[in-house]
Amino acid sequence: xxxxxxxxxxxxxxxxxxxxxxxxxxxxxxxxxxxxxxxxxxxxxxxxxxxxxxxxxxxxxxxxxxxxxxxxxxxxxxxxxxxxxxxxxxxxxxxxxxxxxxxxxxxxxxxxxxxxxxxxxxxxxxxxxxxxxxxxxxxxxxxxxxxxxxxxxxxxxxxxxxxxxxxxxxxxxxxxxxx
Numbered sequence: 001x002x003x004x005x006x007x008x009x010x011x012x013x014x015x016x017x018x019x020x021x022x023x024x025x026x027x028x029x030x031x032x033x034x035x036x037x038x039x040x041x042x043x044x045x046x047x048x049x050x051x052x053x054x055x056x057x058x059x060x061x062x063x064x065x066x067x068x069x070x071x072x073x074x075x076x077x078x079x080x081x082x083x084x085x086x087x088x089x090x091x092x093x094x095x096x097x098x099x100x101x102x103x104x105x106x107x108x109x110x111x112x113x114x115x116x117x118x119x120x121x122x123x124x125x126x127x128x129x130x131x132x133x134x135x136x137x138x139x140x141x142x143x144x145x146x147x148x149x150x151x152x153x154x155x156x157x158x159x160x161x162x163x164x165x166x167x168x169x170x171x172x173x174x175x176x177x178x179x
Contacts, residue, residue: 023054025084032057032080034073034148035092036064036099040171045092048174057086063099063138064092065148069155078157087162089152092176093145094169100144102137141168146179 012018035045037060046052057080059073066073080086108121108131124131138144149166152158166179 021053027054027056027080027084027086029055030085031055031088031090032059032077032086033090033092034059034061034064034066034077034152035169036060036094036097037062038094038097038171041094041169044171044174045169048169048176057084063097063144064094065099065138065144066151067134069151074152074155077152078155081159081162089162089164091145091148091152091164091166091179092169093141093167095141095171097141099137100141101139102135104132104135107135142179149179 029051033045033049033056035041035058045058057076059076059080061073068074077086077089080089111121112118121131145166145168149164153164158164167176168179169176
């Protein structure tokens with residue numbers, strides 16, 4: 001599959017198809033969106049919001065949540081605000097999220113099945129990583145998004161003039177509900 005993607009990329013570049021996507025690194029709408037990496041949102045989210053290439057910064061992760069105030073998603077938001085001119089942040093979860101109900105012990109079992117030995121899992125625990133917490137999902141999508149909004153809004157390095165709001169997108173229709 002990767003070879004197929006690379007072949008497409010060579011054709012894309014050779015035909016200069018990239019020219020229609022030309023834009024700057026600064027988001028025209030001055031908005032950053034944190035959303036889920038769910039495949040259903042790849043085209044649905046931009047279409048449902050009416051955003052095009054160059055309009056916004058989109059940061060994707062599992063569940064559209066920030067679990068640590070110093071994780072890479074929070075760092076990306078701070079870069080977006082201070083370096084790229086973002087003054088509004090949307091946290092957008094969605095219905096039917098795979099992280100909802102995710103169980104750490106189940107995932108650890110899957111890791112073991114794929115060849116991760118107990119020594120590596122123990123090493124993580126001995127290094128202070130709470131795997132049960134780190135790999136655990138959430139029970140309620142709205143509550144998880146509200147918690148992320150609160151974390152971003154009240155982060156000690158986030159300026160108070162940045163608007164932060166949370167939403168849940170319907171994974172089928174693209175309709176947004178405010179948290």
